Amino acid sequence: MDKLTPSQKRELRDAFDLFDKNHSGTISAKELQGVLKALNIKASDKETENLMKQMDKNNSGDIDFEEFQNAIAPSFFKKYSRHELLDAFKKFDTDGNGYLTFDELQTVLLRLNNNLKPNDIKAMMKSLDTTGDEKISFDEFCKLFE
Structure with a gap:
């Protein structure tokens, strides 16, 4: 490659x-x-x-x-289709409100055995959160995979 x-x-x-x-x-x-x-x-x-x-x-x-x-x-470094990303996003968005919150992101990372500290997760969210609303939208989530 x-x-x-x-x-x-x-x-x-x-x-x-x-x-x-x-x-x-x-x-x-x-x-x-x-x-x-x-x-x-x-x-x-x-x-x-x-x-x-x-x-x-x-x-x-x-x-x-x-x-x-x-x-x-x-x-x-596989490129994921928008449909694959949407499926993943929906699994992570446990309350179904269309956004990933800090708690949802933390839960996902714990399931993946990622031992990031809360401050690291907050920093990750801040870097993805382009609107400043302290939530990750689907479009913001997709930027992780570009």
Whole structure:
């Protein structure tokens, strides 16, 4: 995937470095199991081995950053349709009022095991809230995915 922005490449590099526990510049099968566990994906040793084979294009036995980027970027930076975004928004908007409040956003982030502090969530809301009404509209929500 060669159309990544510098910011997207940095994001992937940060993720790669997080999973490259021994800082070898590659992700081993054991480290890949850690990645899957962190993503709450249960995979047997055989499934992990198959995933390694799919990602390890140069057959080195490890996943280098380029292989990681090529495997992860297409789904990580996928463009969502307006319909997909609306479905997600409706699930997050638990009271159905057409806006995401601080409490709704916090609930979603907790469900995703994101341990952001309330001040971080407030800062996120402020950056998305272009109208200053302390709520996130659907259009404001969509800007997250542009």
